[in-house]
Amino acid sequence: MSQQLPDVQATAPDVTVGLSQVGVTGVEKLVKIAREGKRPIVLTAEFEVFVDLPAWRKGADMSRNMEVIDEILEDATREEAYRVEEVCGEAAERLLEKHDYTTRAEVKMEAEFMRRERTPESDRETQHTVDIIASATATEEGTREEIGAHVVGMTVCPCSQGMSVARAKQALEDLDVDEETINAFLDEVPQPGHSQRGHATITVESEGDPDVDLNDIVEIARDSMSARIYNLAKRPDEDHMTYHAHADAKFVEDCVRAMAEGVVSEFDHLPDDAVVTMIQSNDESIHQHNAHAERVVEMGTLREEVDGDAGR
Structure with missing residues (x-):
């Protein structure tokens, strides 16, 4: 007969103070975001998962949090059907459902996203990096x-540039350049800042x-x-x-x-x-x-x- 392990996290703490956030950070997952008529975007995302903790409970169930995150993110990877923020929203809602002692669940996600573009003058193809930020908070x-x-x-x-404009204007006046030409030049050639x-x-x-x-x-x-x-x-x-x-x-x-x-x-x-x-x-x-x-x-x-x- 197997021995039942004690649920230490469900016991009362020595100091009965509630906590606004208890959870895990640095959870890395592949997330696949579907696009109509295009290949899906695959992101290497880092998640933070939190629930609040009442004063009467010693700890949160970390393994349960990880189980929920694994379930929803694996679903997202397979289905290719979620917006990024929906991944966070569904995970937060499942956390709230599975923790009968919590009133608030939060899921945050960050990921790097590479976008293609063309350079403004040489018209060469290049890429640039965007940091995606997504989160969700679920309550009753x-x-x-x-x-x-x-x-x-x-x-x-602009302040530094304004001083350069004043310097350029004075130098041109000292060279006997007329005011109309000075103003036309300064309008055409932005000064350093x-x-x-x-x-x-x-x-x-x-x-x-x-x-x-x-x-x-x-x-x-x-x-x-x-x-x-x-x-x-x-x-x-x-x-x-x-x-x-x-x-x-x-x-x-x-x-x-x-x-x-x-x-x-x-x-x-x-x-x-x-x-x-x-x-x-x-x-x-x-x-x-x-x-x-x-x-x-x-x-x-x-x-x-x-x-x-x-x-x-």
């Missing part, structure tokens, strides 16, 4: 899913299927900075990036506001309670610190702010 009230992306680009500081590598992140969280295309999020994020950057760059491409970045100098705050405009324009169908997160971080080139700006806001509020600004 329902499940909210989040989808988003982190991309890299280039920004130029210190450049930065920019990191833009956009996520959208809502209940149910928000009908948000990940590719649209990526495009909004890339366009929010001064210029896109490319892995492959011939000299004409380098000139293109440098010129366009300096022709559209942006503070870190400007990038977040550009994201806001793009989100409202592209995703106007989102419900008012959808939560949009927009983050811009710039790696400063002439300072030891970095610049950072962000906004977390419900879509209804963001829509009012952007539309109100457009009406002024």
